[in-house]
Amino acid sequence: KNEVEQSPQNLTAQEGEFITINCSYSVGISALHWLQQHPGGGIVSLFMLSSGKKKHGRLIATINIQEKHSSLHITASHPRDSAVYICAATNAGGTSYGKLTFGQGTILTVHP
Amino acid sequence: KAGVTQTPRYLIKTRGQQVTLSCSPISGHRSVSWYQQTPGQGLQFLFEYFSETQRNKGNFPGRFSGRQFSNSRSEMNVSTLELGDSALYLCASSLVLGVDTQYFGPGTRLTVL
Numbered sequence: 388k389n390e391v392e393q394s395p396q397n398l399t400a401q402e403g404e405f406i407t408i409n410c411s412y413s414v415g416i417s418a419l420h421w422l423q424q425h426p427g428g429g430i431v432s433l434f435m436l437s438s439g440k441k442k443h444g445r446l447i448a449t450i451n452i453q454e455k456h457s458s459l460h461i462t463a464s465h466p467r468d469s470a471v472y473i474c475a476a477t478n479a480g481g482t483s484y485g486k487l488t489f490g491q492g493t494i495l496t497v498h499p
Numbered sequence: 500k501a502g503v504t505q506t507p508r509y510l511i512k513t514r515g516q517q518v519t520l521s522c523s524p525i526s527g528h529r530s531v532s533w534y535q536q537t538p539g540q541g542l543q544f545l546f547e548y549f550s551e552t553q554r555n556k557g558n559f560p561g562r563f564s565g566r567q568f569s570n571s572r573s574e575m576n577v578s579t580l581e582l583g584d585s586a587l588y589l590c591a592s593s594l595v596l597g598v599d600t601q602y603f604g605p606g607t608r609l610t611v612l
Contacts, residue, residue: 429589486557488544489542
């Protein structure tokens with residue numbers, strides 16, 4: 388079992404729909420990152436959070452430390468949101484402090 | 500402020516050769532991390548450097564090595580290349596070590612024939 392699990396692996400939506408991507412982790416973390424990668428493109432950091440909720444435009448990220456679970460929500464989805472979304476956990480301690488462990492990614496396709 | 504730059508962007512090598520990839524972090528950033536991305540394994544952590552010292556290392560063989568210079572620029576080296584080393588190699592920089600937003604470069608696409 389991977390230390391960081393994402394679901395779903397593939398997600399198809401119609402423009403305007405509300406989208407949720409989930410991330411569960413089994414390691415102790417100091418932060419959880421949400422990343423976006425467009426086809427052929429580089430990776431952009433969307434959020435880094437260690438508690439609660441953050442919002443940026445149509446994107447919202449939440450984390451529940453007790454349940455070791457985070458969600459990324461996209462409101463009013465648009466075809467330009469089509470990308471791979473990756474969650475990554477920053478290890479909390481020991482010799483792996485600061486090391487990023489990645490989920491396998493969620494491929495999101497938004498149709499017009 | 501310029502972003503993270505990586506050179507070269509594309510590279511083709513043959514088995515047994517060695518390769519050196521370069522990463523220039525955002526000005527003022529002292530931490531540089533390297534990652535390997537493949538279709539099968541996804542993103543995997545290689546190593547992290549801060550103030551010219553390797554602070555963390557992933558589960559990769561000793562053929563993978565790196566270093567960081569006093570200006571925070573970093574290089575990674577892969578010796579005795581194998582077909583399985585074909586991947587996108589990404590570096591990311593951050594201000595501090597550990598919990599900090601990472602800024603990724605565009606990557607170097609390495610193909611081993």
